[in-house]
């Protein structure tokens with residue numbers, strides 16, 4: 001595609017692609033350049049798009065195979081690969097209910113799966129005028145800023161990730177059947193990011209316990225690591241406009257949504273998730 005231009009968002013963390021129209025099929029060169037830029041920069045932003053669910057799925061497939069989510073209340077019937085988050089009630093107005101309060105906590109998508117989501121691609125159909133931003137923290141930058149002795153120590157740790165606990169903390173209780181389908185998994189605290197060969201801290205709200213540490217020490221260390229990783233110097237905050245597509249690499253970032261007035265402001269976003277690859281410890 002002529003005119004594809006890549007603009008950095010925050011140092012090497014994040015890039016915006018300009019001159020892309022996703023309503024038309026992308027040529028292979030453009031797909032390759034976008035995939036390469038995404039691999040290097042972890043966040044890819046493309047603004048000003050009018051994206052049908054089918055075009056969203058087609059674009060997403062440039063990056064791999066797509067997931068279907070276990071919490072099926074979010075499915076869009078015709079396209080099971082698309083998960084819609086909306087606060088629009090049956091009367092067409094904002095219903096004052098946040099569709100998923102779990103998204104307000106720092107997390108990396110599907111770290112509770114043995115093979116977690118590689119990437120998430122979110123499209124903003126309707127977005128609030130105030131709030132409803134998405135904040136991203138660079139877990140490669142956060143790892144590389146650690147003292148060398150901590151890098152070595154943290155690389156020996158493994159963490160239990162448990163969706164049922166993080167859902168509970170967000171105010172939801174999973175059914176017994178859902179819990180059975182999604183038992184806790186163990187992930188390394190530091191993982192290798194294959195596209196760059198760099199290491200990233202791998203933690204977030206699904207991570208409940210560092211194995212082998214006394215419970216209080218484990219909780220304290222998880223809190224300290226997350227406080228470090230989410231310092232402003234590691235953060236890119238996306239302020240949405242309708243028509244934005246934002247894609248993030250779950251292997252090397254955490255993210256959270258910010259609050260908005262769910263009674264006054266409509267927010268309808270759609271997402272696809274790219275299936276992951278086995279987690280490689282550092």
Ligand SMILES: [Fe+2]
Nearest residue numbers: 103107108109
């Ligand atoms: Fe998420």
